[in-house]
Amino acid sequence: MAHDKPQPISMDDLDRLQINSAHELFWDGQRIEIRKSLHLSLFQKIVTIFVTGAAVLGGFSTALNSGSQFACREWLVWCGQPDQGTGALTSPVPKIAPPPNLAKAGTSLVTPAAPAK
Numbered sequence: 001m002a003h004d005k006p007q008p009i010s011m012d013d014l015d016r017l018q019i020n021s022a023h024e025l026f027w028d029g030q031r032i033e034i035r036k037s038l039h040l041s042l043f044q045k046i047v048t049i050f051v052t053g054a055a056v057l058g059g060f061s062t063a064l065n066s067g068s069q070f071a072c073r074e075w076l077v078w079c080g081q082p083d084q085g086t087g088a089l090t091s092p093v094p095k096i097a098p099p100p101n102l103a104k105a106g107t108s109l110v111t112p113a114a115p116a117k
Contacts, residue, residue, distance in 0.1 A: 009017075018026040025032045040048065 016028050018029070020026065
């Protein structure tokens with residue numbers, strides 16, 4: 001049986017397209033099936049399992065790390081590091097030092113404009 005070249009669906013053809021309560025698609029009362037399925041080789045399946053496992057593990061560890069950082073920063077006290085002198089817990093978030101003074105004594109970072117002649 002010779003197959004015709006596929007053509008676009010016209011507005012008249014839309015009456016031939018139907019759907020049932022199970023959301024299955026029908027054309028002229030016949031169920032539409034896709035018979036081509038995806039087949040992976042053994043190597044492809046192994047690589048797929050490895051990549052999926054690595055992605056899940058990476059996502060889980062990132063979520064755990066971010067959650068613990070948030071908890072330590074916001075409300076958990078025991079996350080701090082013990083102070084060397086007193087043994088008291090200190091904040092795990094280091095204090096930010098002020099920026100270094102880049103100007104030398106008696107100099108300015110702004111270059112003065114040349115005098116007008």
